Amino acid sequence: MRVIWNGGELLFRLDPEDEITGKASDGYPVKLATNSCHLSGVPGDAHPDLFAVAAWTVVAPWTRRRITFDRAVSAEVAAALHDGWGIEAGPVSAEPRRAGSVLAISYSGGADSVAAATVYPEAPFVHFRRVEHPRIPNRWPHYRSDVLARLARQTGRDITIVESDLEYTLAEPRPGYPEHQAVAAGALLMADRLGLGGLGFGYEMGSRWLGGGRYLLRYTPDNFLWAPHGAWGRLFAAVGVHIVLPVGGVSEAVTMRLAVNSDLKDQVRWCLRGTDGPCRTCGKCLYKELIMAAVERRPLDTPITADRPVARKWLKPPPYGGQEMIEYGLARVPGIENTLFATALSHLRPTEESTSWLDRCYPPAIDEIPEPWRDQAATFMADHVGFMNEDDRRRVETWGA
Numbered sequence: 001m002r003v004i005w006n007g008g009e010l011l012f013r014l015d016p017e018d019e020i021t022g023k024a025s026d027g028y029p030v031k032l033a034t035n036s037c038h039l040s041g042v043p044g045d046a047h048p049d050l051f052a053v054a055a056w057t058v059v060a061p062w063t064r065r066r067i068t069f070d071r072a073v074s075a076e077v078a079a080a081l082h083d084g085w086g087i088e089a090g091p092v093s094a095e096p097r098r099a100g101s102v103l104a105i106s107y108s109g110g111a112d113s114v115a116a117a118t119v120y121p122e123a124p125f126v127h128f129r130r131v132e133h134p135r136i137p138n139r140w141p142h143y144r145s146d147v148l149a150r151l152a153r154q155t156g157r158d159i160t161i162v163e164s165d166l167e168y169t170l171a172e173p174r175p176g177y178p179e180h181q182a183v184a185a186g187a188l189l190m191a192d193r194l195g196l197g198g199l200g201f202g203y204e205m206g207s208r209w210l211g212g213g214r215y216l217l218r219y220t221p222d223n224f225l226w227a228p229h230g231a232w233g234r235l236f237a238a239v240g241v242h243i244v245l246p247v248g249g250v251s252e253a254v255t256m257r258l259a260v261n262s263d264l265k266d267q268v269r270w271c272l273r274g275t276d277g278p279c280r281t282c283g284k285c286l287y288k289e290l291i292m293a294a295v296e297r298r299p300l301d302t303p304i305t306a307d308r309p310v311a312r313k314w315l316k317p318p319p320y321g322g323q324e325m326i327e328y329g330l331a332r333v334p335g336i337e338n339t340l341f342a343t344a345l346s347h348l349r350p351t352e353e354s355t356s357w358l359d360r361c362y363p364p365a366i367d368e369i370p371e372p373w374r375d376q377a378a379t380f381m382a383d384h385v386g387f388m389n390e391d392d393r394r395r396v397e398t399w400g401a
């Protein structure tokens with residue numbers, strides 16, 4: 001892979017051994033659509049390691065053996081790419097970037113992201129906004145990035161919005177981040193300007209510790225994507241922008257509760273379709289409604305019926321993505337046996353007791369937050385959430401076993 005930056009424009013050329021269908025770090029197959037993308041408003045004089053890592057968040061899935069940057073990187077970044085992915089990177093000669101003192105939040109506006117922001121009320125935001133690609137038709141106009149950016153501005157936080165078309169480098173499964181970390185490409189390039197030493201993400205316990213999302217459903221202490229000692233954690237640390245997961249120790253029930261009780265509650269938006277509010281008809285809205293109903297201890301309120309395509313997976317037996325939260329919801333939502341979750345209920349049979357560990361914070365998640373920001377997160381969790389006991393911790397550490 002060869003990488004060239006012209007200002008905020010990233011161009012990349014595949015080497016003969018590279019492939020247009022690659023795999024993201026979570027193992028998900030992704031197909032390349034085009035070999036260029038753009039990030040707006042980023043400085044041209046960022047540290048070369050920042051350009052290198054920002055590029056890697058886009059090109060990693062399609063790079064097989066080596067990567068050649070257009071400016072020399074540090075030996076630290078080359079080593080992190082080699083140790084994490086087995087990739088030869090060069091040229092090498094730059095001095096490493098020193099970590100700054102500022103923690104920013106990579107802010108999406110979703111409940112998890114808002115909860116992460118609530119842990120650090122003084123942290124500035126960096127918001128990634130999708131814009132159209134000049135050469136790729138936009139077949140996804142329902143994705144309202146303008147609404148999300150407007151809501152992010154309304155938070156009143158110090159905010160940097162980076163616009164980018166990098167998601168259109170993906171042809172399949174649909175436009176999206178080639179790697180989950182690509183959401184941080186703009187923040188990385190802004191890191192010198194913002195004095196960043198850390199970047200906080202809204203990944204919660206399911207994503208960090210339970211193999212949630214697209215990954216395996218099992219306890220994942222060595223999570224390749226998000227553990228500080230994982231490949232991505234080490235690569236970000238090598239450029240002085242530590243990955244910080246302020247809510248990495250709590251479930252989506254807790255992030256939802258924190259978000260809807262926070263100063264930012266009016267700006268929370270997890271659905272990318274609606275303009276005046278969540279659409280209520282997509283799969284994500286249904287999942288979040290189950291959690292919200294459980295948190296508020298009320299019946300499910302959804303227009304989605306069992307005959308709708310988004311309901312189909314709930315008519316089948318487990319496993320489900322985010323299954324810990326499904327169990328949490330099934331155990332708490334009154335009348336759930338009369339909804340499209342009846343099948344899931346009959347298989348999982350959770351109780352409030354069997355899911356109460358999801359109301360507390362997993363202490364190792366706080367231990368792995370870098371020292372400058374650890375105490376604040378620990379105090380926040382002690383004051384607003386509470387920590388797991390030994391039994392709870394065992395639930396986490398035997399998940400999927």
Ligand SMILES: [Zn+2]
Nearest residue numbers: 271279282285
């Ligand atoms: Zn929706």
